Amino acid sequence: MSTILFTAALLSLCAATPLQSRYVVKETHRVPHEFSREGNAPSQALIRLSVGLKQGRFHELEKQLYEISDPDHSHYGQYLSLDEVNELVKPKDESLELVQEWLHQHVDPKNINYSPARDFLTFILPVAKVERLLETKYSVYRHVDGSTIIRTPEWKLPLHLHDHVTAIQPTTSFIRAVPQSKTYLNVPGTVGHPLPYGPSNGTVDQVCNTRAVTPLCLRTLYGTVDYKPKVPGQNQVALTDYLGELNNRSDTEIYLQRYRPEAVSAAYKFRQISIANGTLQQTPNSPAQLRAGTGIEGNLDAETILGISWPTPLLAWSTAGDPPFAPDIDNPTVDNEPYLTWVNYVLKQDFVPQVISNSYEDNEQTVPYSYANVVCSQFAQLSARGVSILFGSGDGGVGGVQPGGSCLSNVNNQTQFIPLFPSSCPYVTSVGATVNFKPEVAAYDPRNKFSSGGGFSNYFPQPKYQAEAVSEYLDTIGEEFSPLYNKSGRAYPDLAAYGVNYTIIWNGTLRLVDGTSASTPAMAAIFALLNDALISNGKPPLGFLNPWLYKKGKKAFVDVTSGSALGCNTTGFPATKGWDAVTGFGTPVSPAN
Numbered sequence: 001m002s003t004i005l006f007t008a009a010l011l012s013l014c015a016a017t018p019l020q021s022r023y024v025v026k027e028t029h030r031v032p033h034e035f036s037r038e039g040n041a042p043s044q045a046l047i048r049l050s051v052g053l054k055q056g057r058f059h060e061l062e063k064q065l066y067e068i069s070d071p072d073h074s075h076y077g078q079y080l081s082l083d084e085v086n087e088l089v090k091p092k093d094e095s096l097e098l099v100q101e102w103l104h105q106h107v108d109p110k111n112i113n114y115s116p117a118r119d120f121l122t123f124i125l126p127v128a129k130v131e132r133l134l135e136t137k138y139s140v141y142r143h144v145d146g147s148t149i150i151r152t153p154e155w156k157l158p159l160h161l162h163d164h165v166t167a168i169q170p171t172t173s174f175i176r177a178v179p180q181s182k183t184y185l186n187v188p189g190t191v192g193h194p195l196p197y198g199p200s201n202g203t204v205d206q207v208c209n210t211r212a213v214t215p216l217c218l219r220t221l222y223g224t225v226d227y228k229p230k231v232p233g234q235n236q237v238a239l240t241d242y243l244g245e246l247n248n249r250s251d252t253e254i255y256l257q258r259y260r261p262e263a264v265s266a267a268y269k270f271r272q273i274s275i276a277n278g279t280l281q282q283t284p285n286s287p288a289q290l291r292a293g294t295g296i297e298g299n300l301d302a303e304t305i306l307g308i309s310w311p312t313p314l315l316a317w318s319t320a321g322d323p324p325f326a327p328d329i330d331n332p333t334v335d336n337e338p339y340l341t342w343v344n345y346v347l348k349q350d351f352v353p354q355v356i357s358n359s360y361e362d363n364e365q366t367v368p369y370s371y372a373n374v375v376c377s378q379f380a381q382l383s384a385r386g387v388s389i390l391f392g393s394g395d396g397g398v399g400g401v402q403p404g405g406s407c408l409s410n411v412n413n414q415t416q417f418i419p420l421f422p423s424s425c426p427y428v429t430s431v432g433a434t435v436n437f438k439p440e441v442a443a444y445d446p447r448n449k450f451s452s453g454g455g456f457s458n459y460f461p462q463p464k465y466q467a468e469a470v471s472e473y474l475d476t477i478g479e480e481f482s483p484l485y486n487k488s489g490r491a492y493p494d495l496a497a498y499g500v501n502y503t504i505i506w507n508g509t510l511r512l513v514d515g516t517s518a519s520t521p522a523m524a525a526i527f528a529l530l531n532d533a534l535i536s537n538g539k540p541p542l543g544f545l546n547p548w549l550y551k552k553g554k555k556a557f558v559d560v561t562s563g564s565a566l567g568c569n570t571t572g573f574p575a576t577k578g579w580d581a582v583t584g585f586g587t588p589v590s591p592a593n
Contacts, residue, residue: 023135023156026165029172029368030410031153034144041138041150043128048276050340051121052167052374053091053099061088065384065427066465069547077540079386082350086117089381095164102161106133116348134168141174149174167370169340174366175421200225208437212512213502215259215307218522221437221498222588224529229312230536236353237528238315239301239521242338242360246281246295247272247302247316248506255303255505256310263310270302270314275345278318285507293506300504300513301359301521308525312532315353317342339422340371343378354531354541355388357524358428359517361420363400364459365410372459376425383544388531389428390524392516393493394420394453397582398485399567401453407568417455417485417568423492424457429545430492432583433499433519434560442563442575442582443499443514450514451566452499454573454581457489465547466491469579476576484568494549495557496583497523526588554585 031037055061067075080088096118103112103121106129113122127138127150134155141149155171200207200216208217219225229235241247253267272280285294298316305314319342338360346352364372379389394400398417399407409416423430433443433452443452456462462470470491499519501512531541542548560583565572573581 022159024159024162026155026157026162026168027172027368027370028154029174031141031151032174032363032366032410033408035141035149035174038140038142038148041127041140043126045127045150046124047127047130047138047150047170048122048124049130049133050167050169050344051099051103051165052169052370053095053119053121054164054166055089055117055119055377056092056095057088058377058380061085061384062380064088065380065544066547068384068386069544071548071552077386077543079540079543080384082116082347082385085347085381085384089119089377090117091119091164098161098164102158103133115344120344134171136171167368167374169371172368173371175339175362175371204437210436211501213498213500215304218304218498219308222522222526224308224526227529227533229309229529229532231532232311233313235528235532235535235541236313236315237305237309237524238317238353238356239298239305239524240342240356240358240360241278241298241301241316241318242342244279244294245298245318246279246285247298247318248295249282251295251299251505251508252302252306254508255299255503256306258505259503260307260310263306266306266310266314270306270316272316272318274318274320276320276341278320280318290507296504296506296511296513297359297517299506300502300515300517301357303504304502304518304521305357305525305528308522309528312525312528313353317346319345339375340378343375343382347378347381352382352385352387354386354543355524355528356382356390357521358389358391358422359515359520361392361394361401361423361453364419364421364424364457367421369459372421372425375422376427376460379422379425380427383427386541386543388524388527388542388545390431390520390527391423391428392453392520393423393430393432394455395450395515395517396453397451397565397567398453398455398481398570398572415484415568417481417572419455419457419459419485419489420453420492421457421459423453424455424460424490426460426463426490426546427544429494429549430584431516431520431523432493432496433514433516434496434563434583434587435498435500439562440496440498440558440560440587442496442560442565443519444563444566445500445514448514450500451572452493452496452516452519452563452582454491454493454565454583456485456487456491456581458486460490462488462490463546465550466494466579469550469585472578473576473580476578477574481570481573484570491581493582493584494546495523495585496560496587497526498587523588549585550579554579556589557584557586558589560586 136155256264400418434440435443497519502518564574565582
């Protein structure tokens with residue numbers, strides 16, 4: 001009898017084990033048209049893998065986020081603490097235990113790092129071991145620009161983990177985080193090249209010139225020129241650098257000396273923090289960096305913010321994780337995508353600046369839904385702590401991140417308006433761009449085809465806070481482009497600011513820059529000044545802007561009704577009365593309007 005029982009138990013165990021450990025495809029993602037496979041990934045290349053676990057009570061966090069961001073709610077401005085956010089998003093014990101049990105078969109437990117809420121587990125493994133962990137095959141893919149990346153179009157998990165793991169990266173994400181300021185123009189001559197700037201107490205007509213836009217012009221245009229910050233330090237502003245971008249202090253010093261001399265000391269005082277070995281380089285650019293224009297984006301962000309919001313302290317984060325990656329001896333680790341690396345670092349900090357400017361976007365279709373959803377949920381955590389997160393809406397109109405970008409869908413190879421991520425995330429504020437002064441119109445520059453971006457997400461549904469405004473807009477524009485976009489998706493941008501011919505100093509010389517990478521740091525600096533006024537009066541900062549903006553804040557913006565988001569061989573979304581998908585609710589109220 002004992003032999004029969006033992007045999008039965010053994011058979012039962014053998015039957016259960018394959019079902020418990022059976023791998024099933026968790027995610028697939030089509031390789032974008034711009035990439036072609038070159039061959040197998042080097043087996044010893046190291047991958048910094050992040051495993052996202054299902055968050056226990058995210059729905060409750062989202063509910064509280066909308067309450068504390070609604071100006072008519074009794075909880076408005078009652079932002080959550082770091083501990084309160086972590087308590088809401090920590091995974092259930094079952095999820096953590098099951099994922100740990102699986103990982104410990106492949107990874108030494110002491111080499112696994114945990115996020116404060118334990119909703120992300122991060123570790124480093126060679127490609128060969130990651131391939132076994134996920135039953136997949138990594139390859140080297142080459143982008144049309146010549147850069148390479150190590151990714152896989154499909155990965156698997158044991159079936160019993162599918163409901164507990166939300167995302168694992170880097171796997172299927174071909175995100176490139178494109179800076180929205182590559183449309184820059186050289187200016188003949190030296191830094192001393194004469195350009196009209198006008199008196200410091202002048203009118204917009206006296207201090208602004210469309211050929212070269214300065215901090216004095218922007219401060220005058222948007223009515224902040226006479227405001228003196230009262231609580232700098234208590235109130236702060238931040239920017240992000242990805243892809244090896246730089247904030248050069250010597251260039252910033254030259255810029256401030258010329259355009260905001262009282263702020264010149266800030267060039268060497270603003271804080272810089274490296275995340276995952278992000279560069280803090282202050283030496284002269286190499287020939288390769290000069291050819292690539294490295295630092296144009298970073299200098300634009302730092303110089304614009306300091307030029308407008310000084311003496312509000314500035315923090316610059318530099319995050320490694322450049323997706324186009326070729327491992328070498330000096331940098332052997334295939335880093336995670338920069339947004340996830342950055343936001344997970346910031347979420348650990350006790351204090352975070354109240355406004356953060358981000359000048360990077362990517363075509364939403366290059367980002368797997370799981371990755372976009374996880375990153376977006378991390379942004380929600382940051383927003384719930386009273387942080388305003390701003391992203392530029394793109395420089396390619398309705399055609400993607402770049403002027404003249406592709407309008408080809410990865411799904412059906414048909415022409416489609418291409419939405420951008422992270423602007424498509426409902427928990428961030430997207431900033432479009434304008435040009436001209438009286439009146440401002442949706443930005444377009446025929447010299448470089450820069451067109452302010454706008455669109456509708458294919459991933460994220462339209463949030464309630466914008467439903468009425470978007471519905472009115474769709475009624476206005478009719479059915480002309482209806483097959484080309486998702487009417488029910490999160491619509492962007494939410495607002496706009498001037499974005500053409502910004503003056504910057506780069507490599508010691510004057511340059512002019514277009515882009516929503518210009519309008520975004522300008523708008524971040526303006527909100528930083530607004531927060532200063534609020535905090536100095538004992539009120540909370542603005543926090544997540546969108547519910548306030550769509551309900552009441554829109555009254556503080558001037559409607560932009562001309563121009564459109566050109567792209568995909570169409571006129572794109574037009575600017576209209578009220579909210580529109582190229583300038584949002586318009587630009588800040590100013591003496592010019």
